Amino acid sequence: MHSRRTVLIAALNLTGGALIGPAFAQTALPNITIRKDPWCGCCSGWARHLEMAGFTIEIEEIEEMEAVKDTLMVPDALRSCHTATVDDYVIEGHVPAEAIVALLEQRPPITGLAVPGMPMGSPGMEGPPGSSPETFDVVAFGGQSGAVFMRFAGQTRL
Template identity: 50%
Template sequence: MIRHLVSRIATAGALIIPLLAHAAAPTIEVFKSASCGCCAKWVKHLEANGFSVKTQDVANPADYRQKAGIPDSLGSCHTALVRGYAIEGHVPAADIKRLLAETPRAKGLAVPGMPLGSPGMEGPRKDPYEVLLVQADGRTTVYKRYN
């Protein structure tokens, strides 16, 4: 009897927990060029890591970077918005999750350029790169280093 009850509770939990996790997944809105393949790969990286993603193909993704207050010197090929933060370039999903958990006073995160080995830019080699936290005043600090 107890085993049967425990089995039913475990089965219900196994069904409900993934639904709750999916419902709580933040939606990231990505502004990208229609022809950019690496942006599509980055979107798949986000989805594989539990994010819900809404993409918008736009004529000039840099317009969205500017609207979000991210300096052009930190530019990449796409800009995303999530819970009031801007995400510029190929930022790993783990760093976005950390940002959303810590909720610092900042504009968002940026990976300037398109470093090989970053999510969406996988290939035969991995170059070192930094994820930068963009402060409210536009200054940056290193949020995470990848070697």
């Protein structure tokens, strides 16, 4: 009979040491509500990225996204294609799950996080095989507006 530890080690070996999934998370991650244009495919890719990280998502398809961004006070310079809310924070664009988890752990006095534009290599914007990921910043806004919260090269934190 195998111990739980042996089974876990075997599972880690099969996945190359990667996280096995949300079943091993110490606490459940909160629900994220994503507001997106019904015709946007990269938004669905970002939603899958969040689900794979252990978040529960709810998607609202809205054609008037500028009104959503105005209501949630997303600065014009930081806007992207989709806007989400988690707890009391706003998440704009292709913010990696790792940054959202850090935001929820640290709870800084900000409105939210944004990845302006649609950088290649960000979650949901992986691009075709062989494409080069861009380095991009996750920017805090409201309170500490404009401060770099985290920096990534593709989905790898720098």
